[in-house]
Amino acid sequence: MNETIIRKRKLFWSWQDEKQEAWLGEMSRQGLHLEGPGTFCSFIFEQGPAREYSYRLDYGQGKTPDDYFQLIRDAGWQYLGSKAGWHYWRKEIQAGQIPEIFTDPTSKIQKYQRLFASYVTSAPAMYILGLAIFKQYPGRHPLWFIVLYISLFMAWIVFAVINAIKIQLRINDLRQKKAL
Amino acid sequence: MVESNITKYLPLTESTYYILLALIEPLHGYAIMQKVEKVSESTVSIGPGTLYGAFTTLEKEGLIQMIKEEYRRKSYALTDKGKQVLAEQVRRLEIMSRNGQSILPQLWKER
Numbered sequence: 001m002n003e004t005i006i007r008k009r010k011l012f013w014s015w016q017d018e019k020q021e022a023w024l025g026e027m028s029r030q031g032l033h034l035e036g037p038g039t040f041c042s043f044i045f046e047q048g049p050a051r052e053y054s055y056r057l058d059y060g061q062g063k064t065p066d067d068y069f070q071l072i073r074d075a076g077w078q079y080l081g082s083k084a085g086w087h088y089w090r091k092e093i094q095a096g097q098i099p100e101i102f103t104d105p106t107s108k109i110q111k112y113q114r115l116f117a118s119y120v121t122s123a124p125a126m127y128i129l130g131l132a133i134f135k136q137y138p139g140r141h142p143l144w145f146i147v148l149y150i151s152l153f154m155a156w157i158v159f160a161v162i163n164a165i166k167i168q169l170r171i172n173d174l175r176q177k178k179a180l
Numbered sequence: 181m182v183e184s185n186i187t188k189y190l191p192l193t194e195s196t197y198y199i200l201l202a203l204i205e206p207l208h209g210y211a212i213m214q215k216v217e218k219v220s221e222s223t224v225s226i227g228p229g230t231l232y233g234a235f236t237t238l239e240k241e242g243l244i245q246m247i248k249e250e251y252r253r254k255s256y257a258l259t260d261k262g263k264q265v266l267a268e269q270v271r272r273l274e275i276m277s278r279n280g281q282s283i284l285p286q287l288w289k290e291r
Contacts, residue, residue, distance in 0.1 A: 058229055067209075068232055070252040074210035075228040101229035104195050110233050 004047040006032060011041050014115060015166040017057045017086075024055035024090075036081035037088055052093040056101040059115045060085035072101065085118060105178040109171055116167045119160040126156050189241070189265050190272065195226050199234055200258060200266045203244055208253040209235070238262070 008027075012020045024034050024043075029052065032045040056077075064087070069079060072089060076099070080088040091099040102108045130149055134141065192200070198216040207215065209231055217225050226234075235256060238244045243262035248255045258266065 056229075066252040067249070067254050071209040071232055072228040074253070075213060077228065100227045102233075103225060103227035103230045104193060106193060106195075107227075107230035107233040111229075 005035065006045045006047060007038060007042050008032075008045060009040070009042045013166070014163050015170055017059075021055045021057060025053055028053040028055075034080055034088065034090065037083035037086070053090045054093050054099045055088070055090045056099075058087045058089065058101060059111050060087075060118065077101070085115075105174045109174050109178075112167050112171045112174070116164055116171070119164045119167070123157055123160055126153060186261070186264050186268055189243070190269055192265070192269050194224050195230060196234060196238070197266075197269060198224050199226065199231065199238070200243065200262055200269075203256055203258045203262070206247050206255045206257040208250075208255045210253075 010023070012023075027034070027045060029050055031048055031050045033048055033051065033053070034055065035044040035046050038044045064082070073079060075091075077089045077091045080090060082088065089101060093099065102111065130153055133149070198220055199212060201219070202212045202215045209228065213226055213228065213231060235244070235254070239246065239256070242259055243265055244256045245259050246254050247257050
């Protein structure tokens with residue numbers, strides 16, 4: 001066996017999970033199969049014969065209990081790893097039947113609600129972390145330090161708000177599908 | 181008059197309906213998926229992520245309960261409340277089906 005490991009870097013926003021799934025499926029059709037998510041927006045691939053895989057991403061099932069992994073494995077899915085709360089799964093496509101982890105709008109909405117909640121709670125968490133840093137170094141802080149801290153905090157708020165809005169739009173979209 | 185703490189769950193989605201139906205006997209997740217696929221004549225298939233989420237919701241609402249855990253597989257069964265919800269859903273489906281059947285002959289009739 002002569003397998004080659006290839007690392008690719010690609011940036012996806014958190015609301016682009018379906019785009020990411022499609023991209024991973026396309027890589028497998030070209031003979032690059034995901035080994036697992038790497039650090040800093042990278043993906044580790046193993047080179048091999050082209051295959052038809054369905055890749056699916058799930059977001060943070062709380063503390064991700066064992067029975068969650070067991071159930072999805074029982075259903076024939078291969079667990080590829082987790083990164084930043086995202087779990088990577090894949091299953092081979094057989095007879096044109098595309099396997100799905102989520103089969104109804106309700107469960108997809110719940111997944112995006114978990115993601116949404118993570119951004120809502122991240123802002124206070126950042127704030128508290130910042131305060132802790134200030135407390136760590138009592139006395140007068142240099143101006144550049146305060147400016148840097150405030151701009152980083154503001155940047156994070158903007159980032160979190162953009163993500164939260166985009167995810168909320170996805171949820172609204174799915175709610176409409178559910179209505180009929 | 182059926183109590184509102186039962187009717188507030190109705191109508192059940194197709195997935196939830198079949199999950200409750202399958203749990204007439206205690207089963208773990210994958211066994212439920214197989215049973216639903218079979219009894220629904222492949223009209224409904226439930227993904228494992230959807231099923232996992234349904235367990236959480238249904239257990240929180242007290243419609244099912246976990247009765248054992250073996251090799252990281254949790255088995256669930258209907259509670260009394262779950263049985264009442266399912267029975268009321270079946271009653272409504274009967275009415276819906278009866279109504280549907282009665283108009284079928286006229287559906288494709290020429291005007």
